[in-house]
Amino acid sequence: MIDWVMGALALMLVFEGLLPFFSPTAWRQVFERALKMSDGQIRFIGLSSMLAGLLMLLLWR
Numbered sequence: 001m002i003d004w005v006m007g008a009l010a011l012m013l014v015f016e017g018l019l020p021f022f023s024p025t026a027w028r029q030v031f032e033r034a035l036k037m038s039d040g041q042i043r044f045i046g047l048s049s050m051l052a053g054l055l056m057l058l059l060w061r
Contacts, residue, residue, distance in 0.1 A: 020027040034042065 019030070037045075
């Protein structure tokens with residue numbers, strides 16, 4: 001099980017690094033927009049991301 005968790009973490013880091021590597025300007029713009037969002041909007045995005053990830057895990061199994 002730990003192999004799957006470490007693999008998933010490694011893959012997440014690869015995907016997270018793609019945008020700043022290939023387009024640092026777009027990455028910076030994303031964070032500038034995020035700074036203008038309210039806490040509620042950011043929480044909703046986080047919740048949506050977690051639910052989408054859980055749904056993907058359930059469908060994958």
